[in-house]
Amino acid sequence: TVGDSPVFDTTDQLNGQPAETDETDRLAVESRPIQLEESIRYVFSQAFRSDIISDTNQRIYVYNNGRTLTIVDGVIARVTESRFDLYKDVLLYRSQETLSERLMNLGIDVTVSSLGKFDDRPALVIGAEFPDQTAPQMWVDKETFRPQRLIFPSADDELSGILEIRYTDWQSIGKTWYPMQIEFLQDGTTVRTVEVSHYQINANFSEDIFDIGRLMSEYPQSDQMSGHSGNQEGLSEVQQTIEEFKKIFE
Numbered sequence: 001t002v003g004d005s006p007v008f009d010t011t012d013q014l015n016g017q018p019a020e021t022d023e024t025d026r027l028a029v030e031s032r033p034i035q036l037e038e039s040i041r042y043v044f045s046q047a048f049r050s051d052i053i054s055d056t057n058q059r060i061y062v063y064n065n066g067r068t069l070t071i072v073d074g075v076i077a078r079v080t081e082s083r084f085d086l087y088k089d090v091l092l093y094r095s096q097e098t099l100s101e102r103l104m105n106l107g108i109d110v111t112v113s114s115l116g117k118f119d120d121r122p123a124l125v126i127g128a129e130f131p132d133q134t135a136p137q138m139w140v141d142k143e144t145f146r147p148q149r150l151i152f153p154s155a156d157d158e159l160s161g162i163l164e165i166r167y168t169d170w171q172s173i174g175k176t177w178y179p180m181q182i183e184f185l186q187d188g189t190t191v192r193t194v195e196v197s198h199y200q201i202n203a204n205f206s207e208d209i210f211d212i213g214r215l216m217s218e219y220p221q222s223d224q225m226s227g228h229s230g231n232q233e234g235l236s237e238v239q240q241t242i243e244e245f246k247k248i249f250e
Contacts, residue, residue, distance in 0.1 A: 005205065006173070008040040009198040012052060014191060038194070041203070044094045047210040061085060063092075064210045076221045083152055084192065087165045087182050090138065090147040103127070106152075107136040118148050133162065146170050146177060161187040174201045 013035045041049045052059040060071040068085065070078045086106065093099035100110045108127035116123045116130035118139055127137035139148040150165040169180035178199070184192035208214060 005203050006042055006178075007200045007203040007205070008042075008178070008196050010038045010040060011195045011197055012036045012038045013193045013195075041205060041209070042092060043207070043210065044092060045098050046092075047207075048088045048092050049210055060215075062210055062212055062215065063088065064212050067212045069212045069215055071215065071219050072222075074219060076216065076219050079216075083163050084184060086150065086152070087167075087184070087194075090150065090167070091178065103138060108138055109135070115142070121148075123148055144170075147179075164188075173199060 013033055036052050036054065039051045047064040048062070050059075050061040057073050058071070059073075060069075062069045063081070063085070068079060068081045069076065089102050089106070090099065093102050103110055103126070110126055112127055112129065112135075114125045114128065114130040116125045116139065122142040123139045124142050124145075125137055125139055128135040133151055134153055136153065137151050139151075140146060141148055147167045149167065152163045154161050164185040166183040166185070167179040167181075168183065170177050171180055178196070180196045182194040183190055
């Protein structure tokens, strides 16, 4: 591995319907894209943190050993993940055992696999029989074994539609590889794009920044805090993500 604690500076853009988010995060709202600078930190196989800070606002998302926390504008907004947070998992977990366990927790049946093709390259489809897209699944390049896409269909009682996360422009960083662009598509429409603008290997930072218990004691809870599953309310999940970013942008 490249080390236990890399930092990636990204641009995050959101597009209002589906969201494309990278290390440069772009979000388009009402035909007006939102673009924000983001700092992402990893402690591989253990913890992840994203910080988006504007002149007046801040969004913090932390994942640590199965627990999650999102803080927006100094207030705890939710203690569970949305589907838009799941892109980190195939990058965070570095062993087959821990990644397989996480994929199973996400509903991906790692005992099922088939061969498919993505961008004219042969792919291994984990969790479904190609071309079925009704089951949660991960695609990896058959030759390099680097993730190509995650697909999460909506449940029968949801209106959220199919969320696809694409990992592209993989580059060598030290002793590991990382996608320079991550794209989010909701029912085929790009809604978020994350692009890496800078990275640092073996960065030095305190483990306290991943301490969810400490953060929960430091920040007040929102009266409307979401304590339920991030998959729960269909399209409201997309809108909730957009609203979180709008607070920072405005």
